[in-house]
Amino acid sequence: xxxxxxxxxxxxxxxxxxxxxxxxxxxxxxxxxxxxxxxxxxxxxxxxxxxxxxxxxxxxxxxxxxxxxxxxxxxxxxxxxxxxxxxxxxxxxxxxxxxxxxxxxxxxxx
Numbered sequence: 575x576x577x578x579x580x581x582x583x584x585x586x587x588x589x590x591x592x593x594x595x596x597x598x599x600x601x602x603x604x605x606x607x608x609x610x611x612x613x614x615x616x617x618x619x620x621x622x623x624x625x626x627x628x629x630x631x632x633x634x635x636x637x638x639x640x641x642x643x644x645x646x647x648x649x650x651x652x653x654x655x656x657x658x659x660x661x662x663x664x665x666x667x668x669x670x671x672x673x674x675x676x677x678x679x680x681x682x683x684x
Contacts, residue, residue: 578620585677586612592673597659607658614654615647622646648674 590608594601623643652670656663 581681582612582616584680585616588677588680589673592676593655593669596669596672607655610658611651611654615650618650619643619647644674644678 586608589612590605593604593608597604623639648670651674652663652666655661655669656666659666659669661669
């Protein structure tokens, strides 16, 4: 379980930096949104990937199930970003895409 919390903290930090770089406004508010969004989506992604998908199907790092879960997280987060940041949906999609592609790639390194 410690790896889960480390992954959560890294995700919050990285996605916060993406939000800050792309929006350049209200740093504390963006940090709060990163915490809220990732505390909602990461447990959901973790549960789906590790408990709902049969164990033998998730044995390699990059597989169809990983991609499906990441796409679902990306879409959910883009909706939440639009709602919280009050930006147009295409901007929320872009922010979410960049944040999630970086954290997904980091999951292979860390």
